Amino acid sequence: MADGKVVRVSGPVVAALGLERAKMFDVVRVGEQGLVGEVIRLQGGTATLQIYEDTTGLRPGDKVVNTGQALSVELGPGLLTSIYDGIQRPLNVLKEQSGDFISRGLVIPALDEKREWEFKPIKKNGDKVVQGEIIGEVQETPLVSHKIMVPPGMEGTLKDVKAGSYNIRERVATVKTLEGDVPVFLATKWRVKTPRPIAKKLAPDTPLLTGQRVFDTFFPVAKGGTAAIPGPFGSGKTVSQQQLAKWSDSKIIVYVGCGERGNEMTEVLATFPELEDPRSKRPLMERTILVANTSNMPVAAREASIYTGITIAEYYRDMGYDVALMADSTSRWAEALREISGRLEEMPGEEGYPAYLGRRLAEFYERAGKSVALGPEGRVGSVTVVGAVSPPGGDFSEPVSQNTLRVTRVFWALDASLAARRHFPSINWLNSYSLYSEDLRSWYQSNVAKEWPDLRAEALEILQKEAELQDIVQLVGYDALPESEKGVMDVAKMIREDYLQQSAYDPVDTYASIGKQYLMLKTILTFGRREAESLKTGAQASQVAAMPVKSKISKVKWTPEDQVTSMVKEIEGDMDAQFGSLAQEVRA
């Protein structure tokens, strides 16, 4: 393919002549350093390129080489435990090659080409295979078995299959197709902007359990669902997302730091490898992939990072795994779109964002879902997408938030005023919602408790009632309320402080199993009901408030999982005794 030459440089946007054969989204290498870029517009003989690296020093006349390939990610064993930049270059290898500061024009294979993997075939020579069918597997990490699948669009008879040690560049089998023999390797490439094909999409019916009470109890997201966390800065968004990454019950975690702070990304990079998977007691990294594009890395790579992440997520979904993808933050991604659109001198839509912002966001979230993979096995996997949105000044009416809300089904409203009060996770229980709660109802009933949906509804109602009463309290003060309403206020406060508030930094409180959540919620609501009864029979709210059992209830959250049941039993006994003696007192 003919080389082109640079005719204009303006920031990350470069115009080039002489790339006659170039197609949209072809990857190009520009200048002496070979900066990585992509074709984003073709007009007559001029190709417009966006460059994923800093363009300082590039000049008209510099050479442009077209690779003829669209931006792709390499998918194969070795992805797990990796930490990539926005265009899938491993950061640790970048460090080895260029030192502490990222230099430009480095091309590094995404997967270790030398490492050997033990390939165990499942199919044998002569078997008929179709696209998506698993022909063998590789134990990628002690936690995850990596399935080697027939690439999409291929069908035929298997030959040359042999167990043994292979690196990702060695052929492990051959598929004899109508068009001839096609080799199968442990790794394949896939274009990031094309969703990987599936057989069928399924309706979400299982919750993604996170161990975070406010999410699991009140605003659950389904496996394969989409959620948005919008929040003004300083409202605890990053911590909430990291908690999800650490504790959610998905097999694979893909964490995309898009335009993140360097120091925070470092915190992720430092804490993840030390985290233990609560179920297997193995390092959490063994089922995690991090894509890190900090805010000072080139803007075009920031745009790519989201696609890199979701493509990797889809790949593991196709193996039949539940994958959770966290993207923090999609606003930074949208701003990258805006910045590039501005450089292209496109006609801006709302607030300078390109007119295609809504479409691009919808396309991204649509890649989430629970689905049946290609292949005869009918493997079911899911990609759950949790996208953070950071609206400027916390103003939800701006285009990125609005377009995100149109396509996501769970909304976790982070609230800066709660954060200021140190109510964490600072999810506003009045403004948040989950459109999955009906879909998940039967799961909760058969896996937690029959009464679960009712408990949840009761708790939400109390909180709603509190918000109404709060308005009155603002005017007349708490003491002017009737006793029964004081009781509601008190229980609501217990729900807020003893249930909703959860410390990410406390070794016990950081995770609550759904069983513990059930016992906690039941205990608080039982207390509430008993309080309401005793207030009806003449007790004062202040008498109930002084009960020692209240402070015991507030300690359940700090109680380790194996002691919760006995603790709750004890509390029930205390409640019996203390409400009993209160009743006596009132009668006397």
Added chain:
Amino acid sequence: MVQPVSYKTVDQVAGPLIFVSKVENAAYGEMVEITNAMGERIRGQVLDTRAGLSVVQVFGATMGLNVGDTSVRFLGETARIAVSDEMLGRVFDGLGNPRDGGPALVSKEKVEIVGSGINPYSREEPSEFIQTGISSIDGMNTLVRGQKLPIFSAAGLPHNLLAAQIARQAKVLGSSESFSVVFAAMGITSEEANFFIRQFEETGALERTALFLNLSSDPSMERILTPRLALTTAEFLAYEREMHVLVILTDMTNYCEALREISAARDEVPGRRGYPGYTYTDLATIYERAGKIKGRKGSITQLPILTMPADDKTHPIPDLTGYITEGQVYVSRELERTGIYPPIDVLESLSRLMNQGIGQGRTREDHRGLADQLYASYAQGKDMRALSAIVGEEALSESDRKFLKVADRFEKMFVRQGASEDRSIEQTLNIGWEVIDPLSDSEIKRIKPELIEKYRRRSKAK
């Protein structure tokens, strides 16, 4: 390297930009030297380059430039600064030339001022507590080495006094090294600049300070380079000379305005409030140059100051800054009016790296809980204050009145301190316990019982 070439083909001068035609292959970001008809020289930088035309941004007044006689020399290199140990104790202008009458720097080492990003993999997590001696920062929004913590202020508030106090008092516990300071002024008045110089002089800190001053009377375009020169110097001192550097950048609002000026001159599509769409990315390349690197001794801690137009924190400058920096220190007009110095509103402030820097072995084991308790009680007390303004204090319940009292005590005892009062972290935390003294143990919900037992009793016994 490409040899310098001169052109006399300026065919348009527009605001801070000149358009030079017939230039075949200027590099993006290349530095130029412009000589006007009177023989005066100014520097500029290529912003847009295509075969036959270069758009150059001029770091200086465009007065005296014309279409016929102006000569533009393309220097064949991108912006660089000579760095050396001698920079400490010196005062430079916004382009890095000596401003103190001293000799020019002799150094072979010239460094590109547009730094490459630090590989997140090479970064070290900041975790060393910096004691600023200011309770509302140390106790509530702890600063750590390698952090970037801006001061969100507004016109007429004492942010300079605060920044100077931090620069003077900042130290790391158990370490005798003091911070070197790199100070970059963008568009501040000479009075403000003199205030800082005097402050540094009086405490003998000037010898470990390098100042880059672009004053309000200096060309606004220089402001694009000033913070980058300062940070390049800071990186040299931190990573080559193993110093701990505190970088003060003031006022970032002026920097952003310079950015907007160029963008407007280039007829770019404006983003919010006319600031260009790439403001976030541009600011990130400045703020992200704070940090620590594994295996290197030094560190860069940034303290940018910005004044919020009309006290509006949703304005794009504070807003975008807040998304990049690790928190903010919020200077409040309301507190300032009640006569409290430093008027830091802790509810609006935040330090995202606080947890890494506090706790047992760093500050004290009760720090996290106590800070949370103070936050919560103060927030509640402020609500009560608003309520009592409507219903009167008498109508509040006994418990509510306690929180009201705690809020007052918090502002008067904890937040308020002298402009040269240097409190140790022990003192700060003990004052914190004193503040919540009116509360009963059961009202102290954020602190674990054993810690209440230990520290509350101890401070009471005293």
